[in-house]
Amino acid sequence: MRVEWTDELSIGIGIIDDQHMKLVERVNAFVDAVECRDDRKIEETVNYLIGYTIQHFGAEELIMLRNGYDDFKKHREEHNWFIKMVYDVNKELLDKGLSQERLDQVRELLVSWIVNHIKVSDKRIGEVIR
Numbered sequence: 001m002r003v004e005w006t007d008e009l010s011i012g013i014g015i016i017d018d019q020h021m022k023l024v025e026r027v028n029a030f031v032d033a034v035e036c037r038d039d040r041k042i043e044e045t046v047n048y049l050i051g052y053t054i055q056h057f058g059a060e061e062l063i064m065l066r067n068g069y070d071d072f073k074k075h076r077e078e079h080n081w082f083i084k085m086v087y088d089v090n091k092e093l094l095d096k097g098l099s100q101e102r103l104d105q106v107r108e109l110l111v112s113w114i115v116n117h118i119k120v121s122d123k124r125i126g127e128v129i130r
């Protein structure tokens, strides 16, 4: 299932919302690639996700740091967990490929993590520092 962008996902910080929209687009590209079992596209979207999440999390963390955000450490741990998860998926892809079952599992995980993280943790940044 694709992620649908709604106002509920907006945290009220323009630069972050723009990046989240791009992130959602890429997660959806991964969902599509898994659904049509397009191996080249799967690899491509995972690669893009690694680069883009690191860049985006960095921007978010800078905003938290500059504003003395009170829950920085926990938030950063969530980011690190996600990066590690995507890294592991990429490693598996390179080493032996992913079974359809594993791909479905990763797809569900990506979608639910992104939606929950934005709706709960990122939203709180918007509420606290705005």
Ligand SMILES: [Fe+2]
Residues within 6 Å of the ligand: 060, 075, 079, 117, 121, 122
């Ligand atoms: Fe975040």
